[in-house]
Amino acid sequence: MMAAQPKGQELFGEGVKRTSGGEARRYNMLAARLISEMVKGLLGPRGMDKVFVDIMGEVTLTKDGATLLRKIDVEHPAAKVLIEASTAVDNAVGDGTTSVVVLAGALVARAEELLELGVLPATISDGYRRALATAMDALLSHAIKHANNSDRKTMERLATTCLESKAISSCMEKERIARLVVDAVMAVVSDPASGRLEIDDVKMEQKPGSVQDTQLVAGIVIDKTVDSSSMPKSIDNAKILLIDYDLDSKKNTRADAEIGITLPAQIRAYLDEQAFELRRKVQTIIDSGANVVISRGGINTLAQTMLAHAGIMSVRRVKENDLWWLEKATGAKITRDLDSISQSDLGYAGRVCERFVGDDRMVFVEECRNPRSVTILLRAGSAKVLDEFHRSILDALNVLRDFVASPSVVAGGGAAEALAARAVRESALTVEGREQLAILKFADALEEIPLTIAANAGMDVIDVQAQLRAAGTKEKGKGGGWCGINALERRVQDMLALGVIEPLAVKEQVMTAAAEVADLLLRVDDVVMAKPAYY
Numbered sequence: 090m091m092a093a094q095p096k097g098q099e100l101f102g103e104g105v106k107r108t109s110g111g112e113a114r115r116y117n118m119l120a121a122r123l124i125s126e127m128v129k130g131l132l133g134p135r136g137m138d139k140v141f142v143d144i145m146g147e148v149t150l151t152k153d154g155a156t157l158l159r160k161i162d163v164e165h166p167a168a169k170v171l172i173e174a175s176t177a178v179d180n181a182v183g184d185g186t187t188s189v190v191v192l193a194g195a196l197v198a199r200a201e202e203l204l205e206l207g208v209l210p211a212t213i214s215d216g217y218r219r220a221l222a223t224a225m226d227a228l229l230s231h232a233i234k235h236a237n238n239s240d241r242k243t244m245e246r247l248a249t250t251c252l253e254s255k256a257i258s259s260c261m262e263k264e265r266i267a268r269l270v271v272d273a274v275m276a277v278v279s280d281p282a283s284g285r286l287e288i289d290d291v292k293m294e295q296k297p298g299s300v301q302d303t304q305l306v307a308g309i310v311i312d313k314t315v316d317s318s319s320m321p322k323s324i325d326n327a328k329i330l331l332i333d334y335d336l337d338s339k340k341n342t343r344a345d346a347e348i349g350i351t352l353p354a355q356i357r358a359y360l361d362e363q364a365f366e367l368r369r370k371v372q373t374i375i376d377s378g379a380n381v382v383i384s385r386g387g388i389n390t391l392a393q394t395m396l397a398h399a400g401i402m403s404v405r406r407v408k409e410n411d412l413w414w415l416e417k418a419t420g421a422k423i424t425r426d427l428d429s430i431s432q433s434d435l436g437y438a439g440r441v442c443e444r445f446v447g448d449d450r451m452v453f454v455e456e457c458r459n460p461r462s463v464t465i466l467l468r469a470g471s472a473k474v475l476d477e478f479h480r481s482i483l484d485a486l487n488v489l490r491d492f493v494a495s496p497s498v499v500a501g502g503g504a505a506e507a508l509a510a511r512a513v514r515e516s517a518l519t520v521e522g523r524e525q526l527a528i529l530k531f532a533d534a535l536e537e538i539p540l541t542i543a544a545n546a547g548m549d550v551i552d553v554q555a556q557l558r559a560a561g562t563k564e565k566g567k568g569g570g571w572c573g574i575n576a577l578e579r580r581v582q583d584m585l586a587l588g589v590i591e592p593l594a595v596k597e598q599v600m601t602a603a604a605e606v607a608d609l610l611l612r613v614d615d616v617v618m619a620k621p622a623y624y
């Protein structure tokens with residue numbers, strides 16, 4: 090049926106480019122490899138940061154594979170597949186975003202070698218699938234399974250390993266920050282037995298300053314100040330009213346209306362009417378018994394004066410997200426209709442106060458009704474660094490979430506991949522025919538992770554490969570041990586003994602997603618592009 094189809098370009102209109110068969114596959118694989126080459130330099134503790142400048146001149150400084158790939162605007166469908174795989178791993182487990190791209194690139198490169206030798210794509214796919222299953226089995230059977238999914242020591246090690254390979258590792262405070270992330274998680278995990286950790290329960294705020302001042306606040310921090318100097322700066326036993334309403338006479342005309350005014354006196358009357366209405370609204374707030382008002386809208390001077398007179402603290406123009414946080418933490422209900430405030434709309438916090446953070450002031454809502462809401466107040470020298478720290482901490486939180494959900498860990502530093510590679514290589518001996526070649530290539534591709542970590546640390550890749558394999562053979566009885574790359578001391582070492590560990594879930598996700606990409610690219614043999622061709 091395929092043979093009857095017209096081949097080549099004549100089927101399509103002008104500007105449409107079609108590549109098929111081996112050529113399509115080659116281009117796809119090349120594109121995937123190029124993307125992989127681009128992020129290789131990021132992998133591991135000694136990987137380098139990258140700076141990306143977009144067409145608007147916006148600068149992003151990052152060491153995170155997914156962040157970098159999301160920024161670049163690629164057109165090639167195969168490159169997009171790889172980028173999507175990285176994003177998917179990010180969404181599923183929150184870490185391993187560079188590893189998946191490096192591994193997929195290695196699998197694709199090895200597949201290309203086999204295609205050159207005349208091995209069929211389907212044979213390679215079958216071999217890769219079988220090898221993936223072996224690799225997963227090996228990891229599952231050697232993983233360290235913890236009975237306690239909130240074991241603090243393991244969590245600290247997981248957070249440290251995660252942060253070690255992120256930009257934050259260059260700061261002296263990384264171990265304290267790893268502990269702080271674990272503290273945050275411990276504070277918000279309501280029921281470890283449920284295996285659920287809501288990352289959203291940990292709020293992150295950032296302010297320029299010194300990393301040493303990064304702190305965990307038991308409550309919600311809002312990057313705003315108290316509206317008026319005549320208001321109290323600290324309120325104990327706060328009854329909090331959250332409003333999504335503009336307390337400003339000019340801004341609450343929700344409908345389009347035309348007001349016909351012909352005489353100056355009418356203007357006066359109109360303004361008086363508006364001020365009267367505003368006073369009435371503010372009075373309902375005062376009458377509600379609230380002593381702290383936090384609003385998404387504005388609060389004009391007249392309203393501020395009335396609130397200050399009544400001893401009420403107000404904070405205006407907070408972000409929508411902040412209201413959501415406060416609602417969760419204090420038990421308040423966001424009010425949009427000031428005429429129907431009830432007692433049940435008010436939330437509670439032991440203290441709401443304004444404090445200096447560096448040169449700026451921020452509002453702290455502490456001792457909340459739901460103590461399972463905390464804020465990590467991040468401090469670093471510049472906004473770009475703060476953004477990258479934010480991403481690193483989010484990764485660490487995700488890694489801890491993975492552990493809480495499934496408390497099995499494997500060793501990092503490429504040890505898990507080296508262990509899986511040994512198992513895959515051994516299993517190849519039991520398979521006959523060309524599929525065996527594909528299985529062996531899968532093992533080689535897995536080794537690319539420790540070798541890339543080593544190369545980025547400036548180690549000799551050939552020596553490292555020999556040492557890794559020798560160490561694996563020596564400890565055969567123990568599944569080859571967890572030998573990997575100690576990138577900080579540039580040595581091949583037992584990474585488990587060193588305490589460099591990662592959740593099993595991350596490794597499983599990385600390997601599965603990378604194998605899926607390779608399989609997909611092997612199966613595609615036709616690319617039809619309606620956009621102008623660029624290759």
Ligand code: ADP
Nearest residue numbers: 131132133185186187188253254501502574576
């Ligand atoms: P990813 O985005 O894939 O997580 P990273 O650049 O963050 O990529 O690097 C993660 C890799 O770095 C993992 O394989 C992890 O085990 C490894 N790693 C973390 N700490 C160390 C260490 N001290 N020595 C060697 N490798 C490490």
